[in-house]
Amino acid sequence: MTDHLSLRYPKTVTLKGRAVVLRPLQRKDEQPLLEFFKRLPVDERQMLKDDVTSPEVIGDWCRHLDYERTLPILGWSGSRVVANSTLHRHRGGWMGHVAKFRITVDPEFRGCGLARTLTQEIVDLAVLQGVAIIDAEAMAEQKGVIRLLESLDFIAVATLPQHVLDLTYQPHDLVILSRTVIPVERLSPDAKKSVEEVDVGGGG
Numbered sequence: 001m002t003d004h005l006s007l008r009y010p011k012t013v014t015l016k017g018r019a020v021v022l023r024p025l026q027r028k029d030e031q032p033l034l035e036f037f038k039r040l041p042v043d044e045r046q047m048l049k050d051d052v053t054s055p056e057v058i059g060d061w062c063r064h065l066d067y068e069r070t071l072p073i074l075g076w077s078g079s080r081v082v083a084n085s086t087l088h089r090h091r092g093g094w095m096g097h098v099a100k101f102r103i104t105v106d107p108e109f110r111g112c113g114l115a116r117t118l119t120q121e122i123v124d125l126a127v128l129q130g131v132a133i134i135d136a137e138a139m140a141e142q143k144g145v146i147r148l149l150e151s152l153d154f155i156a157v158a159t160l161p162q163h164v165l166d167l168t169y170q171p172h173d174l175v176i177l178s179r180t181v182i183p184v185e186r187l188s189p190d191a192k193k194s195v196e197e198v199d200v201g202g203g204g
Contacts, residue, residue: 073121
């Protein structure tokens, strides 16, 4: 774990009387993470990019951790994983300042503010890592996800017709939502702004 992550986590948040511990995914989390995904409703799992009920898929995630490329933050209630949020970063190139964000929350922990808290946590981490723009993707049918992101200053910038096939090969429109967390012009070599001077803004 990198130094700034080891100083930041584990982190406990209390949401409507429920204590949830946040920390990055570790190799030892393979089985609890698999059990978390298996608790999701079948129709929701079908909308995820990967077959998250596959031990091979989850095992691969846990064995090949690279926080600089993919930073997964889990929410824990006791020994149970109750949320998974991930910041996916580009490595260099013309989109090195852009990252993608994904989040999934246990049905039992919805409505208590956990999704909002984890989304803001990811935004804060993105700023610390020098990410300027965070993109999120949702199927058009995922109205609740879209409303949550829009309430946290993400803006729907495009809808791509039939760009997603779910795990049953049904087509769906893909909505792209985006939030700028650091003005892109501050990333130029001439902009001498430290991370501490950047105002994350919004969310909360």
